[in-house]
Amino acid sequence: MADSTRSQDIRRIEDAIRHLKESSDKQAEAMVGIKDLVLALNLKYEQILKKVSSFSSSVSPIIPTREPTNNQNQWQTRFAKLDFSKFFGEDLEDWVYKCEKFFEFSTIDETQKVRLALMRMEDRAIYWFRWYEKTHILRSWRKFVGALIARFGDSLFDDAMGQLTKLRQISTIKTYQEKFEELANKTNGLSEEFLVSCFVSGLKDEIKAGVQMFRPKNVFQAMGLARLQEETIEALAKKNRVYSKNYNSSFPTSSRSVELAPNPMESATAVKKMTQKELEEKWMKGLCYGWDTAVTAADTMLRDRDAILKLWKEHLVQSQQKMKQQADKHRYERVFAVGDWVYFMGKVEGQGESWHGHVTAVTVAPEFRRQQLAKKLMNLLEDISDKIDKAYFVDLFVRASNTPAIKMYEKLGYIIYRRVLRYYSGEEDGLDMRKALSRDVEKKSIIPLKRPVTPDELEYD
Structure with a gap:
């Protein structure tokens, strides 16, 4: 009985061993297949890598678009379609700037820049280059730009900074700003304070005063304030147009005869003509063309005047509010205890x-001394002088015998x-x-000065 049981266990063990061996053989075959597949993939990857590297070294990353389009100035990049503008011999600086930004964005190789730029030259620009390349070889983009500047650039004797300081507004703020930006773009190393000074000094007087009042810190703030001031003046002039028309028509002209305006106090009054002599007599009596009596003319003038004064008051209030808002930006609170008496x-x-x-x-006040109140007030004046008024220093005068005050200062x-x-x-x-x-x-x-001075020598006292 024991031998039979043992033989059955041996057979089961042998069957298990046989199954394990068969499974192991199958796994070995599978591993060989996987190994062959990995080797094939590595070989394929190396072939693709060689093709990509050879393609990138011989072909520019910019290629013409395959999609049908009517705009021949568009080029397809890996990100988007960009316009590469043409050059006709004008606005050289702008065209060169656009080219360099295009090359930078598209990562154009240095050897391809000149060839690509030539494809965008037209008219007298390409005529010049066809003649120029007969005696010169241009492979560098910098040399190519230098040749373009020598031919199509501004005169070497142009003084952009001098023109900027002499620029004056003769029309609208928009036109003046565009000309200012054009000249400023041709200069280098100018401080923001100098640019603000040039821009503000060239404005019309009626606009300059309003801009200087807010002390702009940069040229962009000055431009915005100038546009705002121009719009305010235009709105005021528009409302005053009727008054100005009536006021100007009250003076006699040198013509032989003029039409008498309809009487505003009567309707359907026939228009009649007056001779120069009649006009002069009417003017000497204090009468105006559109009214038969001096009382009517004066009444109308007073109503127009009141309307203009009301309009001016409204604009004055608006200006005061804007000034207060600007001043409040630099205001900060200083708190003193109740009962602090100072002067x-x-x-x-x-x-x-x-x-x-x-x-x-x-x-x-004596009862409030030794509480650092004077120090707080002095610090307040120093902060205002430094941060708001942009002063160079703060000064004061004290008696030479007032030792405590001198030590405090x-x-x-x-x-x-x-x-x-x-x-x-x-x-x-x-x-x-x-x-x-x-x-x-x-x-x-x-x-410190090495010698004393007299009161007559003081600049300010």
Whole structure:
């Protein structure tokens, strides 16, 4: 019984071993097939890679579009269709700029740039090049651009910066702005402050004043303010047109006869003609052409005047609101405790590098001293002078005998710039103390003078 059971177990084990061997053989065959497939894929990948590399080295990435189109200026890139404009011998700088941006976007090889640009030259531009290439070989894009500039560029004697400073507005803001941008594009290295100054100085007087009031920080703000001012003036002129027409028609002309305007107080009045003598007599009596009595003419004039004054008041209110909004952008709160009694007076004055803030007076009530109230007020004036008025320094005058005040000002960063002889009532000397602001980078304003001065020598007092 035991032998029979053992023989059955042996047969089962042998069957299992046989099945495992058959399964192992099948897996080995499958692995060989997979290995052959991987080798075939690697070979195919290497062949494709060789074809792509050889194609990219011999063919430009820009190819004509295969889709039918009526616009021959379009070229198909891997991203989109771009217009490659033609060159007819005019606007060279713009065309070269577009070409370089096109080449940069499309990653055109350096050796292909000149050949591609030649395909977009027409008229006198291509005539010139056909003659030029007979004696020159142009393979570099930079040399090609240099030859184009020598032939089609602006005159070497053009002074773009000089023309920019002399540019004046004679028509609309749009036309003036376009000319300004054209000249500014031909210059390099000009500061934003210089460009703003050139643009504003060339505006018409009635527009310039409105722009200067807001002190634009860059030329784009100046252009926007100029357009706004022009629109405001045009709106005002449009509303005043009726008044101006009536006002101008009240003066006599040199013609032999003119038509008398219909009487506004009567309807269907026949129009009659007046001789020059009759016109002069009517004018001497204080009568106008459109009215039979001086009272009627004066009444109409007063109504028109009232309408114009009302319109001016509306525009004045609007301007005040805009000025307040602009000023509020630079306003920030300063909080003092209830009961702080102080007196402070300051101003800004001067010209050029002498443009500065000045402390006229600062006083704190005795019961509120030693609370740093004067320091807070001084800091407030310095912030306004520095950030809003763009001053170079802040100065003040103090008696030479007022030691506590001098020490306080020195703690606040002020230095003694000079001594003013007999400044106070012709008896006591005064000290001119200064503190440089951020605009005075080199601190020229606080270099002390080596000699005292008299009150007559002061620029500002």
